[in-house]
Amino acid sequence: MSFFNSFNINMPLQGVPFPGYMPLPLLQAAVNEAQNNVKAPMPLIFSGALAAIAVASQGLVDVCKPTGQRVPTSLMLLSIANSGERKSTAENVFIGPIRTFQKEQNIIYQNALSEWVARHHVWETKKKAILKSISKMTSSGVLSEEEEQRLFDHENHRPAKPKKFKLLYDDSTSEALFSGLNKSLPTAGLISSEGGGVLSGRALNDLSKQNAIWSGDSITVDRASAESYEINGARLTVSIMAQESAFKDYMDRRGEVSRGSGLWARFLVCNPRSTQGTRFIENGTMSWEYRDKFSARLVEILQKNIALLENPDREKQVIYFSSEASGIWLEIFNAIESEIRQDGYFSGAGDHASKLADNIARVAALFHFFEGSEGDISISTLNSAVDVCHWYSDEFIKLFMPQPVEQVDAFELNNWLQNYRVGKGRYIRKNHIRQYGLNKLRGDDRLSRALDALRLQGVISFMKIGKTVYVDLMPSLPPDGYAQLVIMQPNKSLL
Missing domain, CATH: 3.40.50 (Rossmann fold)
Incomplete structure (x- = not known):
């Protein structure tokens, strides 16, 4: 079992759904x-x-x-x-x-606290009485060992605060x-x-x-x-x-x-x-x-x-x-x-x-x-x-650890291009991507950076017919008849 077998760690994750089912x-x-x-x-x-x-x-x-x-x-x-x-x-x-x-x-605590306050008052009153008795005996020169022991015992029975x-x-x-x-x-x-x-x-x-x-x-x-x-x-x-x-x-x-x-x-x-x-x-x-x-x-x-x-x-x-x-x-x-x-x-x-x-x-x-x-x-x-x-x-x-913007854009753009690969074929004009693709990539500079990122990953390549730039969505395949009309440049940006 691999912790990483459920996604491609080379691509940023965007909108991955939360686990839908757990046997709990x-x-x-x-x-x-x-x-x-x-x-x-x-x-x-x-x-x-x-x-x-x-x-x-x-x-x-x-x-x-x-x-x-x-x-x-x-x-x-x-x-x-x-x-x-x-x-x-x-x-x-x-x-x-x-x-x-x-x-x-x-509520239980407040009731216990009220009871403790009452008990503590009684305890303090008794303590004062013992201390007063010790004070009197000491002033009269009378030994107060028993009263002192009473005080020690009394201290041991101090009510515990809840x-x-x-x-x-x-x-x-x-x-x-x-x-x-x-x-x-x-x-x-x-x-x-x-x-x-x-x-x-x-x-x-x-x-x-x-x-x-x-x-x-x-x-x-x-x-x-x-x-x-x-x-x-x-x-x-x-x-x-x-x-x-x-x-x-x-x-x-x-x-x-x-x-x-x-x-x-x-x-x-x-x-x-x-x-x-x-x-x-x-x-x-x-x-x-x-x-x-x-x-x-x-x-x-x-x-x-x-x-x-x-x-x-x-x-x-x-x-x-x-x-x-x-x-x-x-x-x-x-x-x-x-x-x-x-x-x-x-x-x-x-x-x-x-x-x-x-x-x-x-x-x-x-x-x-x-x-x-x-x-x-x-x-x-x-x-x-x-x-x-x-x-x-x-x-x-x-x-x-956010991904660079162009990497995130490239990932989302590639998902959009995948629909074109499956439904319409291998080549697409750059201007078509700009006009009908992701809204945030309508600007030429941002789109060019995202396309270049995909080119460097080997996902796409470029070719040019006149002044029109085309994107090859399947660069790993041999050039077909249409591509033979132009010079393919898979390792160079034409943008």
């Missing part, structure tokens, strides 16, 4: 239903669902890669879409149940996020469907700490005005949906630093095509049957997270790959590694490639756990993770 009954049905109802781009819908699964599951399960390394199942996701693409709606379909669960837990079930963070500072991971739940989701606030704020300021948490490493938070602390075993999933302008502004300000730190290499990114103009209402009744089943499974997992409040060091379930799936994962790892070479697909994107197989393992484990599968990760589940991460990887390359 619960997730697939819920995503399809949501896309049918919301009609936002499918990748936005899927990223929202994947983020919800990761947030709910990461505190409970880790995955053991076939190399033997155990890693978190936390994810980082970035979805870029402009206003009107229904980012908030797409996200809320699946993150909404987590917010509802968190609100319900907050911990808040804080799982989701939005427009948060990194300080607040790390404090929550330390004092409340050791697992969290930094989630925003209007990611401009996150990108322009301070949540992503501590890049080294963000990277360390993603890897499952411990971090130390040093504070000048308060006691420093260490966070061990915390889990953090990040999901940002942002407009193109907000992302561009962030990259202009901090892009070089964040890319250099390896932050974006960890992200599953997408910039999907708009669905605006195609979101027609087919009937007035919308069913949310599968979303409700998805939510029920999510709540079942969230209930298990409550135990982390009292026992943050609780041992996590480790998910393993089956022997067959392990072999395939290793092949994929090696295929990715081979493409980091200088002329490989990931040349210049080694940071992303080095994290890709890790992300595949995490996504596969999340699929396996959320679907309630028995045993180890199967080949079919791994293949689903491969298809999804493969698609996200192509999006990363398009976003962070």
Whole structure:
């Protein structure tokens, strides 16, 4: 099995469809239903669902890669879409149940907090009484050993302040996020469907700490005005949906630093095509049957997270790959590694490639756990993770390693010319391409650059009859009678 057998890596990918089918009954049905109802781009819908699964599951399960390394199942996701693409709606379909669960837990927390305040007042009153007694005895020259022991015993029975079930963070500072991971739940989701606030704020300021948490490493938070602390075993999933302008502004300000730190290499990114103009209402009744089943499974997992409040060091379930799936994962790892070479697909994107197989393992484990599968990760589940991460990887390359304009133009032009090859024949006038071809190539200079790029690839060649330039769409074939009328010049630009 080759990771790259589904496309020509020498051509830029434009509009490659998101994986249409995955043998994941619960997730697939819920995503399809949501896309049918919301009609936002499918990748936005899927990223929202994947983020919800990761947030709910990461505190409970880790995955053991076939190399033997155990890693978190936390994810980082970035979805870029402009206003009107229904980012908030797409996200809320699946993150909404987590917010509802968190609100319900907050009511329980507020009741417990009120009870704790009362108990703490009583405890403080008793402590003051003991201290007053010790003070009197000391002033009178009477030994106060018994009262002092009472004080020690009293301190040991200080009422414990309840911990808040804080799982989701939005427009948060990194300080607040790390404090929550330390004092409340050791697992969290930094989630925003209007990611401009996150990108322009301070949540992503501590890049080294963000990277360390993603890897499952411990971090130390040093504070000048308060006691420093260490966070061990915390889990953090990040999901940002942002407009193109907000992302561009962030990259202009901090892009070089964040890319250099390896932050974006960890992200599953997408910039999907708009669905605006195609979101027609087919009937007035919308069913949310599968979303409700998805939510029920999510709540079942969230209930298990409550135990982390009292026992943050609780041992996590480790998910393993089956022997067959392990072999395939290793092949994929090696295929990715081979493409980091200088002329490989990931040349210049080694940071992303080095994290890709890790992300595949995490996504596969999340699929396996959320679907309630028995045993180890199967080949079919791994293949689903491969298809999804493969698609996200192509999006990363398009976003962070854009092709030169003439290469993209050449690719799209060649697709247009292919229809002519099949339907009308071998030769076509350059002016015909300019007049009836792609709108963006109506200008002579841009069209000439795209045609020259195709000529250098050997896809076409040129010939001239008088002052008219013709394009030979099948230069590998011997010249026919028509071509004999002119001098063929396959290695020279006539444009």
